[in-house]
Amino acid sequence: MSQVPAATKAMRVLKFLASQPDPVPLDRIMRACSLPRSTAYHLMTAMAEEGFVTHLVDERRYGLGVAAFEVGSGYSRQAPLQRLARRPLAALADKVGESAHLAVLHGRDVLYVIEERAHGKPSLVTDVGVRLPAHLTASGRAILASLPQAQVRALYPDKDSFVERTGIGPQSLSALRTILAEARQRGYAVENGEVTTGFASVAAPVLDHNDLPLAGVAVTFAEDGPVDRAAVAEAVRATAATLTRRVGGH
Numbered sequence: 001m002s003q004v005p006a007a008t009k010a011m012r013v014l015k016f017l018a019s020q021p022d023p024v025p026l027d028r029i030m031r032a033c034s035l036p037r038s039t040a041y042h043l044m045t046a047m048a049e050e051g052f053v054t055h056l057v058d059e060r061r062y063g064l065g066v067a068a069f070e071v072g073s074g075y076s077r078q079a080p081l082q083r084l085a086r087r088p089l090a091a092l093a094d095k096v097g098e099s100a101h102l103a104v105l106h107g108r109d110v111l112y113v114i115e116e117r118a119h120g121k122p123s124l125v126t127d128v129g130v131r132l133p134a135h136l137t138a139s140g141r142a143i144l145a146s147l148p149q150a151q152v153r154a155l156y157p158d159k160d161s162f163v164e165r166t167g168i169g170p171q172s173l174s175a176l177r178t179i180l181a182e183a184r185q186r187g188y189a190v191e192n193g194e195v196t197t198g199f200a201s202v203a204a205p206v207l208d209h210n211d212l213p214l215a216g217v218a219v220t221f222a223e224d225g226p227v228d229r230a231a232v233a234e235a236v237r238a239t240a241a242t243l244t245r246r247v248g249g250h
Helices: 005-018 026-033 037-049 066-078 080-096 138-144 149-155 173-186 229-246
Strands: 053-056 061-064 099-106 109-116 131-133 189-192 199-207 213-222
Touching: 005 026, 005 037, 005 061, 005 066, 026 037, 037 053, 080 099, 080 109, 080 213, 080 229, 099 138, 109 138, 138 173, 138 189, 138 199, 138 213, 149 173, 173 189, 199 229, 213 229
Parallel strands: none
Antiparallel strands: 053 061, 099 109, 099 213, 109 131, 189 199, 199 213
């Protein structure tokens, strides 16, 4: 049992508020975080005084405060996920002899935050800072396959949500769901020529303590090259599992 229950309760409140699209009334915070009314009131007052919570008096609701934004900004500046992933990704690229990368979900795109290019391999479109449609990439599919179905449905509400690059790839939510179901079943996601003609990728998700995806680890290789795809997939899964443990996931 935690020796700092007040801190634990405060963190639960912050995580709950961060998951909400709008400020919420105290009663909802109480129910979601299993807090008695008196405890919730005193906790919210203290968090508001420190700037982590904003009390919207006229609306009788609570939302995240400026201090919470500063914490999030600090996380972005320090880039802990990238720091934790750099060496494992380099080891992955060395092991399989192909380029490896780490991507995070950004709307309906994936944003590439690390690329470890294998020796002698050509540069890829998946350079750091590049965004690509998540439903076409292996890393994006690995992330999407680990999201709740309602969230995937919200990301892809209609056919206009589905773009293409090489003339192939899912063009409907049902087609994407089939691809994601296959990824969940085999334990990793794949793409073949849907991002760049002649290249394929395999990827696995990095999960947090709630089993939600933080990122996707992927390896890209020439489709017609002498690649043992099963061995690459296993190495990718092992690297993703290592990062999952490093960020506190199961």
